[in-house]
Amino acid sequence: MRFMKAAAAAALFVSGFAPMTAPAALGQASSLLDYDSIEIPVADREGMVVSQNEIAAHVGARILEQGGNAFDAAVATALALAVTLPRAGNLGGSGFLLAYVAEEDKVIAIDYRSAAPAAAEMEMFLDREGNVTDEAGYGYKASAVPGTIAGLALAHEHYGSLPWEDLVRPALELARDGIVVSRDLSEALRWGRRRLETSPTTMETFYKADGEPYQYGETLVQPELAWTLERIATAGPEDFYTGEIAHKIADDMAANGGLITLEDLARYEAKFREPLRTTYRGYEVVTMPPSSSGGTALIEMLNMLETFDIGAMGHNSAASLHVMSEVMKLAYADRREYIGDPDFVDVPVDTITSKAFAHERVQDISREQSTPATEIEPWDPMAFESPDTTHFSIADQYGNVVSNTYTLGSSFGSGVVIDGAGFLLDNQMKNFSLRLNVRGATYGTNPYNKLEAGKRMLSSMTPTIVFRDGEPYMAVGSPGGSTIINTVLQVILNVVDHDMNIQDATEAPRIHQNWKPDELEFERGISVDTLRLLVGIGHEVELSKTIGSSQNLLIEDGLIYGAADPRRPDARAVGVENLRVLAPEQQ
Numbered sequence: 001m002r003f004m005k006a007a008a009a010a011a012l013f014v015s016g017f018a019p020m021t022a023p024a025a026l027g028q029a030s031s032l033l034d035y036d037s038i039e040i041p042v043a044d045r046e047g048m049v050v051s052q053n054e055i056a057a058h059v060g061a062r063i064l065e066q067g068g069n070a071f072d073a074a075v076a077t078a079l080a081l082a083v084t085l086p087r088a089g090n091l092g093g094s095g096f097l098l099a100y101v102a103e104e105d106k107v108i109a110i111d112y113r114s115a116a117p118a119a120a121e122m123e124m125f126l127d128r129e130g131n132v133t134d135e136a137g138y139g140y141k142a143s144a145v146p147g148t149i150a151g152l153a154l155a156h157e158h159y160g161s162l163p164w165e166d167l168v169r170p171a172l173e174l175a176r177d178g179i180v181v182s183r184d185l186s187e188a189l190r191w192g193r194r195r196l197e198t199s200p201t202t203m204e205t206f207y208k209a210d211g212e213p214y215q216y217g218e219t220l221v222q223p224e225l226a227w228t229l230e231r232i233a234t235a236g237p238e239d240f241y242t243g244e245i246a247h248k249i250a251d252d253m254a255a256n257g258g259l260i261t262l263e264d265l266a267r268y269e270a271k272f273r274e275p276l277r278t279t280y281r282g283y284e285v286v287t288m289p290p291s292s293s294g295g296t297a298l299i300e301m302l303n304m305l306e307t308f309d310i311g312a313m314g315h316n317s318a319a320s321l322h323v324m325s326e327v328m329k330l331a332y333a334d335r336r337e338y339i340g341d342p343d344f345v346d347v348p349v350d351t352i353t354s355k356a357f358a359h360e361r362v363q364d365i366s367r368e369q370s371t372p373a374t375e376i377e378p379w380d381p382m383a384f385e386s387p388d389t390t391h392f393s394i395a396d397q398y399g400n401v402v403s404n405t406y407t408l409g410s411s412f413g414s415g416v417v418i419d420g421a422g423f424l425l426d427n428q429m430k431n432f433s434l435r436l437n438v439r440g441a442t443y444g445t446n447p448y449n450k451l452e453a454g455k456r457m458l459s460s461m462t463p464t465i466v467f468r469d470g471e472p473y474m475a476v477g478s479p480g481g482s483t484i485i486n487t488v489l490q491v492i493l494n495v496v497d498h499d500m501n502i503q504d505a506t507e508a509p510r511i512h513q514n515w516k517p518d519e520l521e522f523e524r525g526i527s528v529d530t531l532r533l534l535v536g537i538g539h540e541v542e543l544s545k546t547i548g549s550s551q552n553l554l555i556e557d558g559l560i561y562g563a564a565d566p567r568r569p570d571a572r573a574v575g576v577e578n579l580r581v582l583a584p585e586q587q
Contacts, residue, residue: 112151
């Protein structure tokens, strides 16, 4: 439906809008204490953990309180999420960890993305018509070799300060003693039943004897997961790849037609990568390199947007949303075409993330008319990523900052719980370009993302750290599948261009634009008048469900401000000082 004629809408874009002026000062000073913002972040001087799950955030904050650093807290938080947020937190998945190491004054990036088993071939995931089958997303064949434990171990080996076993212990106790099921978890188990029916072991893990899901307020005990965590704690993380845990994975795979072998597990390694960097209006933005395609797209968008005065356009105005939408189309097109595992392909990262490239690319943007997505590039294979990844941000008293995003792929991953080990495996094989050799295919054809043994598939995960005057200023990240990059982008713009505090920046309504389909998705809260203007210049707008779940922090004037995204009901920011003022029953 078109709300106004295109010519009239275009005229408004050309003329622009005058900036709003502040109201005249009142005749006398206010007698009340006033705050600048409706939403206030959690503030703390000693350390902060922001996570999609409150219990896991408390676990990480306790580690900081005990003198641990951000890397210690990251290990403990990630393992706790494997117990408390089983649809995304994981032992059997993968992700990316970006961190600022204060003592060395440098940023490190750890790639612990899943890798293809040696036996995997594209043809086994296609039917006779060249369509991707359910086996790419469900069941035993869908799983790639998991990297989470290797990634956490690598971070701890180089930068942790507390004993490894002490960091595993909180998650072990949660699995052994049980967690109280939240409304969010209860709903997830109800909603995710079709995927979780993939194996009897999965049903036994997450459902009661009568087949009913656990309800809000009931206790979920996970004894087999506790066994695995005990092995990880006492035998060490290597047990996951070469020890008793590895044998359980390989045996279950062999018994059910899966692809992961003992050799695949033993061969896997997490890797340090060189972070990607750019500047945006005087801030330095540091993010993940490939095999994350999110970092390249984020930098390309920031470089293009820097040529526009986004702040003067106004937050979520028709003018700013139009420009953002056009930039998103271009960057998402480029990430589809050129990004892959750098150990297998020569990725043109320097070109895509350069200012010169962005300044050329931005010439394709019209300020007066939306560019049809079909005129840019075909479909993004990452459109099939699930929104149920999860992110956490951590800052400690020593100046270290961690931004970590990890995933099982779809909600609850492959739906397969390893028999006797109690944890879910990912379903990341679907993220390769499986239709590369299918004639006439319009998606899943990126040659850089071709399935090969040991190769890491692409991901939208985009953990990011922003620096101001050489010091860490923000840690940003989100789940959300293909929406992740745009979510991270908008949080940064909200702070830098629109001068929001980190909580307002996290909660503000978002948009998402891929390049196909054409729809510009928007959350509730975008003005209907703004939408009329966008439709008038050719945008097709569509109301979306919530976009992302960004768990962020900002450091300023000696305080760490944590902002949990209310788009996920159990998300919390927990500071070390907060722990001391809570009543015992709240801790």
